[in-house]
Amino acid sequence: MVLILKLLIGLCWISVTASAALPAQKDELVYRHVEDGAPSSVDPLHIQNTYANSLVTAIYDTLYEYKYLKQPFELKPNLAASMPKVSEDGLVYTFKLKSGVKFTDDPAFKDGKGREVVAEDFVYSLKRHFIKSNRSNGKWLWQGRIKGLDKWGQESGGYQKEVDGIKALDRFTVQVTLVKPFPQFLYTLALGYAAIVPREADEKYGKQISVHPVGSGPFVLESLSSTKAVLVKNSAYRKEIFDIELHGYEEAKHGSTGIAKLSGKQLPLVDQVEVSYIKQPSSLWNSFTKGNEIQYGWVPTVQLDQVLASRQPLKLKKDFSDRFHMRVASDFGYVYLEFNMNDSSIGYHKDPEQNKRNHALRCAIRKGFDWQNRIDRMYHGIGEAFPGIIPPGVDGFDPSLSRESVELDVNGAKQLLKKHNWNAKTLPNLYYSGVNSVDFRKFFVQFRSWMSRIGYPKEKVKLKTFATFGDYSKAIKDGRLMTHSMGWGLDYPDAENVLQLYYGPNKSPGSNSSNFNNSEYNEIYRQASAMQPSVKRTELYKKANKILIDECVVIAGFSRTRVHLWHKNVSMYPTREVLGNYFKYVNVKPL
Amino acid sequence: MHFLRYTVRKILYGIPLILGVTFISFLLMVYFGPEQTYTLLGKNPTPEDLENIRRQLGYDLPFITRYAQYLQEIFTFDFGYSASSNERVLDILARTVPVSIMVSIPGFLLGNGVGICLALCAAHFRGLWPDKLIMFFSVFGMSVSLLIVIIGFQMIFCSSYGLNWFPVQGWDVDSFFDYLKYVTVPTMATSFVAIGYNTRFFRSVLVEEIDSDHVRTMKAFGIHPLIIIIVHVLQNNLIPILTRMIFTIPYILIGGSILIESFFAIPGVGGVTYDAISSGDLPIMKAVISIYTLLYVGVLIATDLVYRLVDPRVELG
Numbered sequence: 001m002v003l004i005l006k007l008l009i010g011l012c013w014i015s016v017t018a019s020a021a022l023p024a025q026k027d028e029l030v031y032r033h034v035e036d037g038a039p040s041s042v043d044p045l046h047i048q049n050t051y052a053n054s055l056v057t058a059i060y061d062t063l064y065e066y067k068y069l070k071q072p073f074e075l076k077p078n079l080a081a082s083m084p085k086v087s088e089d090g091l092v093y094t095f096k097l098k099s100g101v102k103f104t105d106d107p108a109f110k111d112g113k114g115r116e117v118v119a120e121d122f123v124y125s126l127k128r129h130f131i132k133s134n135r136s137n138g139k140w141l142w143q144g145r146i147k148g149l150d151k152w153g154q155e156s157g158g159y160q161k162e163v164d165g166i167k168a169l170d171r172f173t174v175q176v177t178l179v180k181p182f183p184q185f186l187y188t189l190a191l192g193y194a195a196i197v198p199r200e201a202d203e204k205y206g207k208q209i210s211v212h213p214v215g216s217g218p219f220v221l222e223s224l225s226s227t228k229a230v231l232v233k234n235s236a237y238r239k240e241i242f243d244i245e246l247h248g249y250e251e252a253k254h255g256s257t258g259i260a261k262l263s264g265k266q267l268p269l270v271d272q273v274e275v276s277y278i279k280q281p282s283s284l285w286n287s288f289t290k291g292n293e294i295q296y297g298w299v300p301t302v303q304l305d306q307v308l309a310s311r312q313p314l315k316l317k318k319d320f321s322d323r324f325h326m327r328v329a330s331d332f333g334y335v336y337l338e339f340n341m342n343d344s345s346i347g348y349h350k351d352p353e354q355n356k357r358n359h360a361l362r363c364a365i366r367k368g369f370d371w372q373n374r375i376d377r378m379y380h381g382i383g384e385a386f387p388g389i390i391p392p393g394v395d396g397f398d399p400s401l402s403r404e405s406v407e408l409d410v411n412g413a414k415q416l417l418k419k420h421n422w423n424a425k426t427l428p429n430l431y432y433s434g435v436n437s438v439d440f441r442k443f444f445v446q447f448r449s450w451m452s453r454i455g456y457p458k459e460k461v462k463l464k465t466f467a468t469f470g471d472y473s474k475a476i477k478d479g480r481l482m483t484h485s486m487g488w489g490l491d492y493p494d495a496e497n498v499l500q501l502y503y504g505p506n507k508s509p510g511s512n513s514s515n516f517n518n519s520e521y522n523e524i525y526r527q528a529s530a531m532q533p534s535v536k537r538t539e540l541y542k543k544a545n546k547i548l549i550d551e552c553v554v555i556a557g558f559s560r561t562r563v564h565l566w567h568k569n570v571s572m573y574p575t576r577e578v579l580g581n582y583f584k585y586v587n588v589k590p591l
Numbered sequence: 592m593h594f595l596r597y598t599v600r601k602i603l604y605g606i607p608l609i610l611g612v613t614f615i616s617f618l619l620m621v622y623f624g625p626e627q628t629y630t631l632l633g634k635n636p637t638p639e640d641l642e643n644i645r646r647q648l649g650y651d652l653p654f655i656t657r658y659a660q661y662l663q664e665i666f667t668f669d670f671g672y673s674a675s676s677n678e679r680v681l682d683i684l685a686r687t688v689p690v691s692i693m694v695s696i697p698g699f700l701l702g703n704g705v706g707i708c709l710a711l712c713a714a715h716f717r718g719l720w721p722d723k724l725i726m727f728f729s730v731f732g733m734s735v736s737l738l739i740v741i742i743g744f745q746m747i748f749c750s751s752y753g754l755n756w757f758p759v760q761g762w763d764v765d766s767f768f769d770y771l772k773y774v775t776v777p778t779m780a781t782s783f784v785a786i787g788y789n790t791r792f793f794r795s796v797l798v799e800e801i802d803s804d805h806v807r808t809m810k811a812f813g814i815h816p817l818i819i820i821i822v823h824v825l826q827n828n829l830i831p832i833l834t835r836m837i838f839t840i841p842y843i844l845i846g847g848s849i850l851i852e853s854f855f856a857i858p859g860v861g862g863v864t865y866d867a868i869s870s871g872d873l874p875i876m877k878a879v880i881s882i883y884t885l886l887y888v889g890v891l892i893a894t895d896l897v898y899r900l901v902d903p904r905v906e907l908g
Contacts, residue, residue, distance in 0.1 A: 041675070046677070138633060140634055207677040209677075211676065225858035227857060228762075280853055282746075283760050286745060286749060289752075468625040473629035510635045
């Protein structure tokens with residue numbers, strides 16, 4: 001009955017103000033952004049994708065953030081007044097927060113007026129992740145890292161009970177004590193997971209804080225639906241001036257974007273940001289090229305030939321270059337095909353001889369994997385495979401590393417199989433698994449044809465499909481799959497984030513889905529993950545990467561490349577993934 | 592009084608139907624639907640995290656307990672919170688269902704209205720060129736996939752490659768003019784396909800009536816063909832026509848159109864339902880299935896009552 005009443009009210013309401021948000025005033029600057037997927041929640045506890053991270057970091061403050069234009073990525077203070085003081089042993093971090101920063105006005109506060117953000121808010125926000133009933137997605141970042149925090153979560157003694165490892169020393173000073181050195185700790189504080197949530201809002205809205213965020217960031221969420229989010233400028237946002245030099249501006253690289261003219265301006269630059277969530281590439285492209293809808297987009301792969309004048313170097317046709325800015329950027333992550341080392345038909349085997357044969361089989365499959373063909377056919381020939389799992393631009397990436405592991409070698413594969421007595425009869429069934437889709441089936445057909453070239457009987461290369469990503473993940477985490485294709489987006493710009501994927505103790509259901517367990521690798525990871533950036537650490541990262549290549553545990557990697565386009569009246573430098581909080585730097589010139 | 596007694600009896604008959612549908616669908620959801628645990632997990636979960644989420648989602652409870660909880664939710668009309676977004680399920684539906692209704696209604700009215708007119712015309716000129724022309728376009732409309740129609744219409748009417756008259760995507764409706772702006776192309780697309788199906792169905796129903804003795808007699812008496820068609824032919828065939836129309840109402844109210852909503856980025860219930868099915872968001876699925884079933888039972892009752900209204904000879908027994 002309640003629903004029916006609501007529906008009727010909704011129907012009447014819709015004829016007058018059915019829009020998800022108030023329309024922007026004519027003289028207001030509105031930036032219209034697009035994403036190809038939608039966030040389900042904007043609670044910092046439940047950031048399941050980059051779409052959610054972009055919104056959360058625009059609404060909430062984090063202690064640190066990435067410099068907008070700097071590559072490789074570099075942190076700068078955001079809500080923190082400065083970079084932290086770190087004890088010599090790397091265990092104690094002391095942060096000073098900016099004073100005078102206020103949460104946005106909300107009925108959750110006394111008299112509806114946003115109060116000042118204080119050190120206790122940071123402590124509260126981090127503790128939230130460790131409350132069992134909160135089902136945090138981000139807990140893993142700090143699990144086993146902060147003194148007393150895990151224990152506090154298990155005991156559920158309430159927020160009043162103090163945690164040894166996180167203390168508010170005074171109104172604006174926080175001290176975090178780690179269990180062991182964790183040099184990536186600061187990176188985690190720039191992620192949306194570390195956004196600062198006021199206790200009052202959490203208590204007032206409970207679960208529904210997921211759609212009713214109250215932060216102190218540059219924008220306020222006006223509305224959120226499955227197809228659109230509207231952010232409006234936080235009128236009480238602190239004074240933050242866009243210092244382009246600090247953000248890594250380079251004339252040669254960013255000169256054409258018009259960003260130079262924004263130097264010295266108060267952030268955020270636009271009054272409103274509208275983020276459309278459009279899953280259909282054709283709709284996205286039509287909306288982008290229309291002129292008065294979304295102002296940023298990317299070239300759908302099916303349109304590349306219509307839009308590009310050349311691929312090497314990548315150039316737009318004149319019609320498009322006259323109307324749009326372009327940036328070609330690789331995803332900050334990679335795609336790969338992984339073997340399940342717990343599957344005795346291809347992974348570890350108790351018989352040392354069979355173990356060797358399985359190793360040879362994995363290496364032969366990798367030799368038969370034709371990355372160039374995959375990139376040409378499925379990624380329209382843009383981008384290049386790299387050996388191992390550390391992508392270019394990340395400390396530990398070795399440009400001098402042999403490319404053998406990403407180059408096709410059919411004869412090498414055949415010889416290896418022959419040498420280890422693998423033939424059409426002895427080869428095991430090879431299951432290629434993934435979420436059912438047209439593209440996935442194309443991947444499979446391609447893979448099967450490559451395998452048949454190295455002598456794998458076609459009927460032994462089999463497809464295993466799943467209806468949903470949840471089912472697929474379950475099968476992976478349960479260790480039921482022989483191989484699985486996945487993609488990994490880096491949470492922070494440090495190779496530790498990818499190397500932990502093969503660390504033995506992280507085995508399924510942890511992040512190590514291959515269940516790789518190598519004592520030498522584990523030891524290197526343990527050492528390197530606790531080290532500050534140094535030449536020695538870089539060497540250890542390279543060594544770990546090399547072990548993965550030698551063990552043929554994964555066929556990797558390739559970072560998908562996207563051709564970003566944006567309208568000429570928009571000043572921005574598009575990026576995705578790690579960065580977050582970038583809407584505040586975007587400017588729109590009225591047409 | 593007779594009507595009331597009949598309605599109450601029908602509602603009572605509807606209870607086993609509701610129980611049956613909800614039981615079977617819940618069985619399918621629990622044992623064959625996707626499990627959401629793994630979607631909700633963080634990147635490096637421990638077995639304890641896994642256990643914790645499963646417990647919170649109620650996956651550890653016996654099936655019968657879960658089904659009893661589901662029945663209680665239907666009875667109290669409170670389906671809790673979405674497992675994906677933590678938003679109250681009824682709030683999600685209250686926000687999205689009206690949008691889907693607003694998008695579907697013009698297509699429903701046009702598809703049926705134009706379908707009936709064309710069917711009457713085709714039936715009246717049976718075997719002649721107007722009939723053949725209408726049937727040709729009906730078959731054409733039925734044969735082209737909705738997906739192709741959407742892509743084509745969006746390209747022609749919305750994009751800069753075509754006429755560029757309407758928005759490609761969105762639902763920023765602040766006035767009736769805005770509403771027309773956003774609903775026109777989706778309506779054209781759905782009507783294009785629906786008119787074909789409806790015209791063929793309605794024509795086949797009407798053709799028999801046109802050949803009947805009483806119609807021939809009326810023609811012989813020189814009664815105007817329009818009066819014959821509308822007053823006599825159409826009215827005498829209202830039962831099958833209304834049946835077809837009424838049975839699409841639950842779909843309009845709660846089903847939405849996934850394709851239309853996806854291509855035009857319209858925040859309706861179709862997309863929400865699709866996402867819930869693919870992610871295994873049980874609270875939303877349970878709510879949608881329950882409301883759909885309740886509406887269906889309501890429609891069954893309404894259909895019988897409408898029969899009685901349009902044809903007093905029908906007994907409510």
